[in-house]
Amino acid sequence: MVLYETLRLYSAVPLIVRRATTGADHCGVKVPKGTLLLIPIAMLHRDEEVWGADAGAFNPLQFRDGIGRAAMHLNALLSFFLGPRSCIGQDFAMPDNCNLC
């Protein structure tokens, strides 16, 4: 829980960059093909709408029921990012006995 909370507030990777390979429409926001997207993980991990009013506080206990229940959104913890280019070393970085994942 302490490791996950540390990754949330002090992520080793605070910003991810992706380029849109096709055009897309995200809830009315048009993203043309080729657009460079900056995904500010450090800011998203401090979003009070997602992590609660005390989002800026160091509170490992919010992970006591697992990563999926720590925030308002199942995939809110982005430290290793998501999808096909997410971190392949996640299992090396985290302890073997981590049963929260």
Ligand code: HEM
């Ligand atoms: C706390 C430790 C770590 C964190 C927070 C972390 C985080 C990340 C993140 C966010 C990405 C995606 C970067 C991007 O797409 O721009 C990534 C990619 C990657 N990570 Fe990690 N990582 C960690 C440890 C490791 C370890 C221990 C290894 C290897 C043993 C590793 C190997 C890789 C590789 C090879 C990629 C590129 C994957 C790809 O592009 O398909 N990481 N990591």
